[in-house]
Amino acid sequence: MERSIVFAGFGGQGILFAGHVLAEAAMNAGAEVIWIPSYGPEMRGGTASCTVIVGDEPIGSPIVDHPDVAVVFNPPSLAKFGPMVAPGGVLIVNDSLVEAPSGRDDLDEIRVRCTPLAREAGDDRLINVVALGALVARTGIVPPDRIREALHAIVGKKRPEALVVDLRAFDLGMAAVASGTGQLTDRPAVEESATPV
């Protein structure tokens, strides 16, 4: 079994970091994993993305045509990856920056108010960690403790003071999905077009 997750947004939103934490957590959970960034000039202000594939056997294709999960942080990323998500997959949307719905009715679409939750955690830049919490709460792809361990390993050694805020942001993201407060299910679906502008 393989599960693929795409993180996408502006460069600087912590896209690659979120994927890195997930990959580290999956590895420590005993899974096979590969993390692939979009690399090059797009990381300096344009759209950045990374793909994480988790599986119980060595990962085959590093290129995913239909990700099981997409976590999108800005409108261009929704436009690009929204239509690609496999039917029945999960779409996690940064509601603070993306207003339009995906227009797809075959997805589990979760809208998370990333910025207010990140601010509540203590650093409004941590929308990536909030979204990671939502992802783990919704999919259970790795145990939450593995994410916390990964945050310890990646952040904690260098910046212990940042770790506390990261862990809080992660928990708030988890709680948002668990309690339903992260979801805005009353948004009208777009009927005209399956492809958002």
Added chain:
Amino acid sequence: MTTVPPPVEDPSFSLAGTREPPRRVLMKGNEAIAEAAIQAGCDAYFGYPITPQAELLEWMAKRMPEEGRAFVQAESELGAINMALGAGAAGARVLVSSSGPGVSLMAEAMSYMAGSEVPMVLINVMRGGPGLGSIGPSQSDYFQAVKGHGHGDYRVPVLAPSSLGEAMEMVATAFELAEHYRTPVIILADGIMGQAMEPVEQHYRTPPRQTASWALTGADGREPRVVRSLHLAPEELEEHNAHLQEKFRAIAEHEVRWAGERLDDADLVIVAYGTAARVARTAIARARAAGLRVGLFRPISLWPFPSAELAGVADRTRGLLVVELSAGQMVEDVRLAVAGKVPVAFEGRTGGMVPSPDEVVEALRELDATGSSRRARRVRRRPPIPVSGADHMHPHEPMAEPETGHDALSIFGDDAWMPHWYTVPVPTHPTRNGRGRGHGRNGSAERRRGDEGGTR
């Protein structure tokens, strides 16, 4: 660094309670390859930054001084490779890395190293070409690595890893080959392999050092040694070439490497290396789920190419599909290997694009349905490469007489000297429509003449 035992496989994701320290480490491909080289005893690294191999150089910049070894960021790739030539001649274990445009610059010194038999390992983390191309992943330097780089009659072993773990082991193997055969060795990786992170077991291998009986270490107390590729006397150079060829034959005989997967019952076989082989592996799983019996033949040594082994596999199949991140390069070696015994189809993307598993499955379906490969989409929508003069080569047909009216001295006709674009319309670039011809103002005299003569 200490060697750790392999991890106990546990497919369960629910390991939240266990707290044993991680046995695997998440590493970026470029970094894993660089560390493997250090652990393999690399004495000196020379390079120049280029995406997508930059992290390899960065890792060496940090780690080599820590180990008390030589790291030089040269002023250019030309500088780097010639420093490698010097260090290799002095008996050092040398690594150089770059990507396509940089490797092109290294072509001259590669020839010198092959000619003067200086060992060295060159890693090419391939990107899209030609020219500066793109920084996306690619396998379009196959010809360059396997058939080309510098001038002269020579070959170098070319190894192509398909995972980070394999790449790490391959670095040690490459040093072994380089020193055993006194030759440069190329490792062909690609942008994905360089940039991706995977868990790696920190198994490192340090090949034992062989006494470099030829190395320039100072002639105090012994006869001077000479490392050179210059042999002005034709007899002497021919003798040197004969020696080189004998060496290449030995490599071709002993150093073929390949891997097969699910070949036992395969009707169709995908031939792919590196990242393309990983795409193929996913495609094979999907194709088998859909009822096609497909296997994978993965060349690991691209030179020497596993021709005989592939021909043996082909005998038991109905067709081969070559998948590459190129417009079709290795496919030529595959066709040579199977010599027309089975159809050979091709699926490839260029420019930094990667074929998706579904595209490969579709190509397998077509191969399965038609048994032949004249596929036609994207780069595939092109006629088969014509065999020049094939009609005239038919044994029962006399060769056609040259048409009258042409220069009697030339059987090709009097405009045969002209570049083909003189008479053949040049396809316009899809994204630069209308601008191509405008370049004639700054183009060469021949080009301008061609523009004017286009109406004739």
